[in-house]
Amino acid sequence: MRDFAYARAGRAAEAVQLVARSADAAFIAGGTDLLNLMKDGAEDHDLVIDINHLPLAGIEESGGRLRIGALAKMADVALHPVVRKRLPVLSQALLASASPQVRHMASIGGNLLQRTRCWYFRGEDFACNKREPGAGCAALEGRSRWHAVLGGSDHCIAVHPSDLAVALRALDATAHTLGPGGPRTIAMADFHREPGATPHLENALRHGELITAVEVPLPAPDTRQRYLKLRDRATFEFAVVSVATVLRMNGQTVEEARLAFGGIATRPWRSPEAEAALRGKPLTERNIAAAGRLLVQDAQPREDNTFKVELVQRALQDVLGRFTGGSR
Numbered sequence: 001m002r003d004f005a006y007a008r009a010g011r012a013a014e015a016v017q018l019v020a021r022s023a024d025a026a027f028i029a030g031g032t033d034l035l036n037l038m039k040d041g042a043e044d045h046d047l048v049i050d051i052n053h054l055p056l057a058g059i060e061e062s063g064g065r066l067r068i069g070a071l072a073k074m075a076d077v078a079l080h081p082v083v084r085k086r087l088p089v090l091s092q093a094l095l096a097s098a099s100p101q102v103r104h105m106a107s108i109g110g111n112l113l114q115r116t117r118c119w120y121f122r123g124e125d126f127a128c129n130k131r132e133p134g135a136g137c138a139a140l141e142g143r144s145r146w147h148a149v150l151g152g153s154d155h156c157i158a159v160h161p162s163d164l165a166v167a168l169r170a171l172d173a174t175a176h177t178l179g180p181g182g183p184r185t186i187a188m189a190d191f192h193r194e195p196g197a198t199p200h201l202e203n204a205l206r207h208g209e210l211i212t213a214v215e216v217p218l219p220a221p222d223t224r225q226r227y228l229k230l231r232d233r234a235t236f237e238f239a240v241v242s243v244a245t246v247l248r249m250n251g252q253t254v255e256e257a258r259l260a261f262g263g264i265a266t267r268p269w270r271s272p273e274a275e276a277a278l279r280g281k282p283l284t285e286r287n288i289a290a291a292g293r294l295l296v297q298d299a300q301p302r303e304d305n306t307f308k309v310e311l312v313q314r315a316l317q318d319v320l321g322r323f324t325g326g327s328r
């Protein structure tokens with residue numbers, strides 16, 4: 001780890017200014033990802049700007065929406081009464097993330113901006129287009145068990161690791177930011193990017209742009225929600241496959257299904273085709289299977305991760321089957 005300078009920002013505009021004016025500066029919130037990256041040599045920063053003293057940790061309900069400050073801790077958001085009652089998919093996704101210790105340190109904004117866990121990215125000795133544009137991608141011919149089957153490119157197949165981002169995608173949340181050009185609102189659908197030919201550009205933020213809050217529309221009280229995370233061990237582990245569901249039923253018929261997936265794609269993944277296949281239909285095993293096939297129709301698995309194509313369909317069957325008291 002190289003030496004770096006540290007400064008504490010007192011106001012959001014000051015933090016933005018300090019980071020925006022130096023290409024090598026970064027914000028630091030909980031530091032649970034940033035410091036690991038700096039220690040591993042995957043990121044180098046001359047200056048880190050501590051944003052923990054900015055007044056951005058509040059959680060407020062108003063006008064049918066919940067506004068969650070970017071500095072709210074994962075643990076506090078997971079256990080907030082409105083989140084538990086009205087946004088259980090969000091609470092479940094957060095409680096399934098990391099460990100209690102990490103959740104008490106880590107912030108909502110930092111979670112959305114955590115970098116991939118691709119071990120070639122985090123190991124300095126491997127070729128990685130994300131770490132060094134144009135260097136190549138060791139994962140393409142390497143160990144790809146943890147990598148993406150959807151949304152990848154010839155340049156990168158790393159999965160997005162955040163559970164929170166998957167839940168927020170299903171909830172149609174938006175992020176509020178403050179940048180050198182002023183405030184912006186970015187839909188979660190547009191927040192994370194597919195790698196294409198530029199895997200080092202992971203999201204819609206500009207350098208120096210600070211996430212100030214995440215806003216979630218509160219679904220109708222009878223909306224069914226669930227987060228299912230499949231992983232190699234029960235805790236302190238990233239998803240092999242995850243599914244966030246937000247479902248509105250009219251009797252036995254699906255009125256609206258919002259399905260988001262983690263562990264299988266280069267960004268939190270929605271499949272409009274799979275959602276449309278369920279709309280207006282009962283939640284039978286057959287209809288769910290048809291939706292699952294549409295979800296993976298463009299999947300491009302590699303030798304080590306072919307299993308994800310079937311596993312994600314089984315996960316969908318499981319999570320939706322539970323809403324009907326179904327067979328699984």
Ligand SMILES: Cc1cc2nc3c(=O)[nH]c(=O)nc-3n(C[C@H](O)[C@H](O)[C@H](O)COP(=O)(O)OP(=O)(O)OC[C@H]3O[C@@H](n4cnc5c(N)ncnc54)[C@H](O)[C@@H]3O)c2cc1C
Binds near residue numbers: 071239
């Ligand atoms: C062992 C371990 C297991 C984990 N398991 C999981 C898991 O299962 N699921 C999961 O989702 N996560 C998991 N994580 C990741 C963890 O959730 C993230 O490290 C954490 O959420 C990052 O938040 P932070 O506040 O510490 O961010 P930091 O490390 O402080 O920052 C991360 C990045 O975000 C930027 N940043 C931070 N806040 C802002 C802001 N407001 N505006 C703009 N930029 C900002 C920083 O500059 C940096 O680039 C795990 C982490 C560890 C160490």
Ligand code: SF4
Binds near residue numbers: 119140157158
């Ligand atoms: S998959 Fe992406 S992050 Fe991993 S080595 Fe290849 S370019 Fe780097």
